[in-house]
Amino acid sequence: MGTERTSARSVVFAPLDPHSRAETVVRRLTDAITFGLLTDAEQLPSEADLAAQFGVSRVTVREALVALRQQNLVETRRGRGGGSFVRAPAVRDEVNTRLTELSLPTVRDTADHYAAIAGTAARLAAQRADAADILRIEEVDADTSGPLHRMERAYHLEVAAVAQSARLAREEVRFATELGTLLWSPVLPGGDCAYDPHADHRAITAAIAAGDGDLARKLTEDHLERAVDRLVNLHLTLIEQ
Amino acid sequence: MAIHVTTALAEHVTDLAEQTFAVVTELRIQAEEQIRTERDLSEMGLSIVQKTTGLISGAGVITDRDPQQIEWWMGPGPTRLELDLDPASDDYVDVRRQPWFTVPRETGSRHVTGPYVDYVCAEQYALTFTEPIRDRDGTFAGIAGADVFVADFERALRPALRTVRSPTALVNTQGRVIAGTTAHHLAGSLIRDAPIREALARQTPMTLPGGVSLAPCGTLPLTVLTWP
The missing domain is CATH 3.30.450 (Beta-Lactamase)
Structure with missing residues (x-):
């Protein structure tokens, strides 16, 4: 186990090919934190060491650390004893606890309600959007700097705004707060290659732009169903352990 | 006959909008005076609150400089708008990217935004009337504005x-x-x-x-x- 862990850790810090940059550093460290290879409160190597180990510039490392801080996966402390420290396992434990304690009938009911809101918002947006609205939705969706739950919230809120409905927008905010952090938690396994929320968004936006309300609604409902399936499967895996 | 009635309606709309802009202009002049005398915009609170009556559901001033100053009040109540200015927060909205801020900044002129879903402050379907605030050099320094609910x-x-x-x-x-x-x-x-x-x-x-x-x-x- 010890050696396995050591070799797995050496993979984490293996040099990168020259074409990869900050994004690859972020992805590799996120995965390592998510799967527990880097543990809570553990100090990361210094910026210079990380740069040397990954074979990238210090600027790239700094960029990656900014992104990790924004996702609350890393905390940077200044001064003596300072540096960058892993903090995601706390988040992960919290999400795991929430997931384990989840009531499936409640999740199903909440998700059904949410699908009704988000689906209708997409249908109305297709009826009411003009070219400038489509650009706004695309602009919101192009910002991939934050964690997934925040991008999902921003996307669906913008669709509700384009639907010209203040009530649907308020409901979007409520569901994002209630369900969003769980539904789009970065902790959930991303191994399923078919799961690509941004591809879903692009298809929904295209349907809205084409004025096809029925398709926009169906794609939105499917998009949410996939997220719920992922959540339920993880819940079932966790309670079996 | 139809043209005459339509023109009368357009004039009525113009009157309502100009009344709203008159309030916005007062706030803009006050804000420019505060900036010129290097006084804090928070001193405008009471004056702003008094303007959130009748058609106007909310009003205030927002600066462009860092840290951004937001002195915006919503009636009845009245409630002061408290925005989360931390970009890492889930509730963060960059007001400097909202059309009611960007259009006066880019055109140098007043603007009516909407009708639109205002999810930044009142979470209502609204029209927002804004005017650019300028500092002593005439540089864009922020906006003064008022919200009117579409209803x-x-x-x-x-x-x-x-x-x-x-x-x-x-x-x-x-x-x-x-x-x-x-x-x-x-x-x-x-x-x-x-x-x-x-x-x-x-x-x-x-x-x-x-x-x-x-x-x-x-x-x-x-x-x-x-x-x-």
Whole structure:
């Protein structure tokens, strides 16, 4: 186990090919934190060491650390004893606890309600959007700097705004707060290659732009169903352990 | 006859909008004075609160400099707008990217934003009237503005709308309906007819070949449309 862990850790810090940059550093460290290879409160190597180990510039490392801080996966402390420290396992434990304690009938009911809101918002947006609205939705969706739950919230809120409905927008905010952090938690396994929320968004936006309300609604409902399936499967895996 | 009534309606809309802008201008002048004398914008609180009556549901001033100062109040209550200015927060919204901020910054002129879903402050369907604030050098320093809920604006216009016998709608330059007299022209719906949309962009009074007449509301980005 010890050696396995050591070799797995050496993979984490293996040099990168020259074409990869900050994004690859972020992805590799996120995965390592998510799967527990880097543990809570553990100090990361210094910026210079990380740069040397990954074979990238210090600027790239700094960029990656900014992104990790924004996702609350890393905390940077200044001064003596300072540096960058892993903090995601706390988040992960919290999400795991929430997931384990989840009531499936409640999740199903909440998700059904949410699908009704988000689906209708997409249908109305297709009826009411003009070219400038489509650009706004695309602009919101192009910002991939934050964690997934925040991008999902921003996307669906913008669709509700384009639907010209203040009530649907308020409901979007409520569901994002209630369900969003769980539904789009970065902790959930991303191994399923078919799961690509941004591809879903692009298809929904295209349907809205084409004025096809029925398709926009169906794609939105499917998009949410996939997220719920992922959540339920993880819940079932966790309670079996 | 139809043209005359339509023009009267457009004038009524212009009056309501100009009354709102008069309040915005007062706030803008006050804010410029505060900036010129290097005093804090928070001193404007009481003055802003007094302006959130009648049609105006919210008003205030927002600066462009860092740290950004936001002195915005919403009635009744009144409640001070507390925005989360931390970009890492889930509730963060960059106000400097909202059209009611960007248009006065880029054009140097006043602007009517909406109708739109205002999810930044009141979470209502609203119109926002904004004007650029300038510092001593004449550089853009922020905006002064006022919100009017679309529902309140429609209520204020209802008597004037009812004097028009044929189907009519108040729309913005993009063809988005603010108030209308038929089920086809409810607030938020979009006029998709291409000749009407092109005519709206021109902002001049005219009657289209199909008989639709346009009466622009002064220099505002608002037009009264009337169908035969």
